[in-house]
């Protein structure tokens with residue numbers, strides 16, 4: 001697992017622009033090397049702002065959007081088109097504005113999907129889709145080029161919340177989440193092993209309400225108390241922050257500042 005690197009941007013707008021530029025570059029590099037690329041999206045304010053910044057960037061046309069696989073780290077278990085679904089936010093911010101291949105946009109289905117209101121079955125369906133794309137990889141998930149994560153003030157990532165048993169899941173790659181402390185109570189989430197199978201994991205945080213969660217993640221806190229501490233990529237782990245989110249870094253941190 002990689003040790004986190006910390007990049008601090010002057011404000012939330014420049015954080016979004018910086019993440020967008022980095023994402024475009026990463027996807028273009030992957031496509032140049034392999035012909036294809038994959039990204040795992042997050043919900044939340046900073047993640048969606050970054051997607052909107054990608055859509056607004058003239059450099060977005062450097063990405064071959066038809067050769068990109070899009071996945072999600074978590075989804076709120078709500079019907080398609082619901083404004084609170086992470087999918088809806090990502091479509092509005094980016095996916096409806098670029099020529100993605102609909103067959104390569106891998107959504108976590110909601111209660112209007114084939115499994116009805118059985119979130120565990122919908123999660124199992126997603127795990128099967130991941131396994132099919134993994135082409136025999138032992139992790140049973142594809143080697144995602146970039147996996148983006150927001151973080152909550154309570155230090156949750158994806159839909160893995162402090163104290164919940166889903167954090168201890170070692171075999172499954174996607175799980176149903178029940179009793180989420182943040183609405184809606186039912187969700188689907190990638191698990192820690194699935195997250196940690198990504199080449200690069202990016203924790204994106206903006207605002208002072210996230211500073212303590214960022215501190216815990218970087219201080220290697222107990223994952224049951226601070227799920228963000230589990231966010232590590234195989235090759236690289238980036239904490240992409242604005243100044244407010246970086247206002248309580250642990251002693252000894254070596255942030256790189258832009259702007």
Ligand SMILES: O=C1O[C@H](COP(=O)(O)O)[C@@H](O)[C@H](O)[C@H]1O
Nearest residue numbers: 042043044045046150151152158
């Ligand atoms: O519920 C969720 O929250 C987090 C963070 O959201 P934010 O608005 O506090 O930035 C997000 O990462 C996650 O994907 C989402 O489902």
